Amino acid sequence: MSALSLVSHQARYDLRAxxxxxxxxxxxxxVPVVLLLILVALFRSGTVKSGGVTVKxxxxxxxxxxxxxxxxxxxxxxxxxxxxxxxSGSLKRRRATPVPAWVLIAGDAATSIVSxxxxxxxxxAIGSLGFGLTVTGAAIGVAAVETxxxxxxxxxxxxxxxxxxxxxxxxxxxVQLSTLPVYFISGIYIPDNVxxxxxxxxxxxxxxxxLAVALQAAFVPATNGGQRFALVPVLVVLAWGAAGxxxxxxxxxxxxxxxx
Amino acid sequence: xxxxxxxxxxxxxxADSARPVPGALGGGxxxxxxxxxxxxxxxxxSYGHYEAVRGIDLDVARGEVFACLGPNGAGKTSTVExxxxxxxxxxxxxxxxxxxxxxxxxxxxxxxxxxxQESAPEAWLTVxxxxxxxxxxxxxxxxxxxxxxLVGLTGKAGDRCDRLSGGQLRRLDMxxxxxxxxxxxxxxxxxxxxxxxxxxxxxxxxxxxxxxxKTIFLTTHYMEEAxxxxxxxxxxxxxxxxxxxxxxxxxxxxxxxxxxxxxLPDGVTAADLPALPAPVTDGRxxxxxxxxxxxxxxxxxxxxxxxxHGYRLSDITAHRPTLExxxxxxxxxxx
Numbered sequence: 001m002s003a004l005s006l007v008s009h010q011a012r013y014d015l016r017a018x019x020x021x022x023x024x025x026x027x028x029x030x031v032p033v034v035l036l037l038i039l040v041a042l043f044r045s046g047t048v049k050s051g052g053v054t055v056k057x058x059x060x061x062x063x064x065x066x067x068x069x070x071x072x073x074x075x076x077x078x079x080x081x082x083x084x085x086x087x088s089g090s091l092k093r094r095r096a097t098p099v100p101a102w103v104l105i106a107g108d109a110a111t112s113i114v115s116x117x118x119x120x121x122x123x124x125a126i127g128s129l130g131f132g133l134t135v136t137g138a139a140i141g142v143a144a145v146e147t148x149x150x151x152x153x154x155x156x157x158x159x160x161x162x163x164x165x166x167x168x169x170x171x172x173x174x175v176q177l178s179t180l181p182v183y184f185i186s187g188i189y190i191p192d193n194v195x196x197x198x199x200x201x202x203x204x205x206x207x208x209x210x211l212a213v214a215l216q217a218a219f220v221p222a223t224n225g226g227q228r229f230a231l232v233p234v235l236v237v238l239a240w241g242a243a244g245x246x247x248x249x250x251x252x253x254x255x256x257x258x259x260x
Numbered sequence: 261x262x263x264x265x266x267x268x269x270x271x272x273x274x275a276d277s278a279r280p281v282p283g284a285l286g287g288g289x290x291x292x293x294x295x296x297x298x299x300x301x302x303x304x305x306s307y308g309h310y311e312a313v314r315g316i317d318l319d320v321a322r323g324e325v326f327a328c329l330g331p332n333g334a335g336k337t338s339t340v341e342x343x344x345x346x347x348x349x350x351x352x353x354x355x356x357x358x359x360x361x362x363x364x365x366x367x368x369x370x371x372x373x374x375x376x377q378e379s380a381p382e383a384w385l386t387v388x389x390x391x392x393x394x395x396x397x398x399x400x401x402x403x404x405x406x407x408x409x410l411v412g413l414t415g416k417a418g419d420r421c422d423r424l425s426g427g428q429l430r431r432l433d434m435x436x437x438x439x440x441x442x443x444x445x446x447x448x449x450x451x452x453x454x455x456x457x458x459x460x461x462x463x464x465x466x467x468x469x470x471x472x473x474k475t476i477f478l479t480t481h482y483m484e485e486a487x488x489x490x491x492x493x494x495x496x497x498x499x500x501x502x503x504x505x506x507x508x509x510x511x512x513x514x515x516x517x518x519x520x521x522x523x524l525p526d527g528v529t530a531a532d533l534p535a536l537p538a539p540v541t542d543g544r545x546x547x548x549x550x551x552x553x554x555x556x557x558x559x560x561x562x563x564x565x566x567x568x569h570g571y572r573l574s575d576i577t578a579h580r581p582t583l584e585x586x587x588x589x590x591x592x593x594x595x
Contacts, residue, residue: 009396017384089378093436096344096374098366099397255346 010107051223074154153241304351
């Protein structure tokens, strides 16, 4: 089997497992949709100042909730799944086969990317059909590229962070606890014009806000000085992904913590 | 066993050349080493200051079932995980299928099947999907239906893995180990926690693998399992090999004295017994035990006496030490 067909073989089963996993579906698909509906409904006909310009509330929350959804699919869901698989011995079991490690990582990344693309598409469709979000082909194209980059980067971070989490029970609460403050200071829940500048500066070097800013620019280039593709924020996201990959390659463990 | 194979197992520590031990065939001399699937010399494994494995030598020949017995903490799992390539040893030489498992790659893993102590299926896939996924990892996998049939899971093919019982999970794990059609299969305590009928079913599967010519490395707590399945047994205690041989000869079993025991009939005391060619020891209460290398004259004298007096001696037995007795004696000596 060629490398590519091996990855698609693996991704097929990973996606199938993802589709049947109720927790994964609720976390990655239902939560962002519900949040978007609540937040947009709260400010129904309003606007918000962001990136120096006034944007429709949907043009703010669709990209920001999309960034959160990508973190959910790429980082949170994968991290919980990974730790559970490692502690149950399922990763060790796969390690006993000739399948190269990178095929398994690529399979997980493909699953994260596909589920991220689906949820971002759903969020954009809700924003466009229900709340007047302006969607162009260019916006969709740039947002899709950024979604793929973001999902892959957070997937690498999930592999890196899995080494810090000892057991499957604590994986969920731990990752929620660490992402929630980041969501807040990144302007995911509250518009970023009410956040102090220094807090936004902190958030801008973390991976969540740059992804949200880049996605927002895809739909409203004016928030990024007219550039639809926000290069610097995308580079920040890529840097986090690369750092995650380096740590993952060095520290990732296939065997349960308790037995090593 | 179809014919004797060149299997040589030496007790641990300092064995230097291919010197056959009694009970194994020296046939082709060192040349037969080439047919060894596993060769281990002076294996050591330390965890911090604790040395779990203290110089183990093993030779496993192609096509045999090799059982590794020992109490918990004896170093069995460390040893098998080093052979499987999961752990880096701290000393000694290890060759498995001609390669060092610590540095072996995908082509080597494709020839080795592993049944882990704990089985962990892909919770969200069905049994068939799980096997199909694993089959995709191997260059020449078995057909999924064949693997299902080998372990008796055909009727469960469509069930989700997280709905299987404990015994069914272990069978699925066995099927996952076999799906790549391996030459060598590691079974780490494959029937722990099984009820007796499930255990016998698993033994049939393992015996079937031997028929297919697979080499099997088995660790177990169950003496009956080793006795039923194994061609060669090694007993490990405190990180060392304390005995090795066939189930019939290990620990001097073949040359040990037999024990004859029976319950004294009512109203008879040990003083009433005939003159016997062996000392009589009073066992528990009214049980008499006679230990002797020549059981036939003892039994003859006893049965002649019993017939003359009309005693039935209905619980009379004569037996060599069981594998369990040998095992307990050896492992207690080395604690």
